[in-house]
Amino acid sequence: MTATEDLFTPIHKGLRSMLYNLSSRLQTNDFADATATAALATDLEHDFAVARSAGCVLCVMGKHASDEETQIFVAPPLAGQRLVTELIEEHHDLTRRELALEKGVHDISGLRSSEERVAAGRRLNAAANELLVAYLNHMNREETELTPFMQQHLTDAEMLGMQGKIIASMPPDRLFAILGWMLPSLNVTELSRLLASVRPNAPPPFFQAVTDLCAARVEPSRWQNVKLRVGL
Ligand SMILES: [Fe+2]
Ligand SMILES: [Fe+2]
Structure with missing residues (x-):
C-alpha cells in the first residue's frame, strides 16, 4: 500500500x-x-x-x-x-x-x-x-x-x-525560528492536524510555546478557526 x-x-x-x-x-x-x-x-x-x-x-x-x-x-x-x-x-x-x-x-x-x-x-x-x-x-x-x-x-x-x-x-531556538515561519504559512486544515498530532505526546510547556507562537504569528481569523477545530 x-x-x-x-x-x-x-x-x-x-x-x-x-x-x-x-x-x-x-x-x-x-x-x-x-x-x-x-x-x-x-x-x-x-x-x-x-x-x-x-x-x-x-x-x-x-x-x-x-x-x-x-x-x-x-x-x-x-x-x-x-x-x-x-x-x-x-x-x-x-x-x-x-x-x-x-x-x-x-x-x-x-x-x-x-x-x-x-x-x-x-x-x-x-x-x-x-x-x-x-x-x-x-x-x-x-x-x-x-x-x-x-x-x-x-x-x-x-x-x-x-x-x-x-x-x-x-x-529549540532553531526549531522555534522555523516554526515561526511555518505555522503562519499552513492552511487551517494543515495547522489543525499538526497541533492535534503534537498535542497528545508533547510536554505541556512545549505545546503552550507552540500555541503562543501561533497566537503571535498566525493570521487572527485563521488562528481562531484552528482553535475551534482543535478545541483549544
Ligand atoms: Fe527541501
Ligand atoms: Fe532540498
Whole structure:
C-alpha cells in the first residue's frame, strides 16, 4: 500500500514565506535613498549572516538542505537515485546563490553615489529573483518527484522516523525560528492536524510555546478557526 506522509510540503511552505518576504523587502526598497538602503542592508546582513543565529535566513535554508541530505537522501531506496543526486547538486547551486546575495548586500553598504546604489539594487533584485526561481523549482521537484517516490518505497513509519530525527537534532531556538515561519504559512486544515498530532505526546510547556507562537504569528481569523477545530 502506498504511504501518505509528506515530509517536504509543510516546511517548504515556511521557506517560501521566508523567500517571499525577502523578495518583497528588496523590491520595495528605494536604492536612491541612502538611509533606507543602509537600514535594509544592516537588516539583511543581520538576517543573513552577522548574527549566525538560529533564525538567520541563510542558516535556516542551509540547515534544511543538510537535514535532507543527512536524514532523508541517505535512506537505502533514495541514496544513489539520479533524482537525489540532482537535488544535491541543486543544493550546492542554491548555496552559491545565497552566498552571492549575501556578498551583494554587504557590498551595497559601501556605495556612496545614488547611481551606483540604484544599479547595485537592480542587480541585487535580479540575483534574489533568480535565487527565488531556483529555490521554488527545487522545492517543487522535492514535492512532486521525490515525495511520490518516497511514498512508493518507504512506509509512513519510516518517514515519520526521519522527521523525528530531524526535529530531535534541532536546538529549540532553531526549531522555534522555523516554526515561526511555518505555522503562519499552513492552511487551517494543515495547522489543525499538526497541533492535534503534537498535542497528545508533547510536554505541556512545549505545546503552550507552540500555541503562543501561533497566537503571535498566525493570521487572527485563521488562528481562531484552528482553535475551534482543535478545541483549544
Ligand atoms: Fe532540498
Ligand atoms: Fe527541501
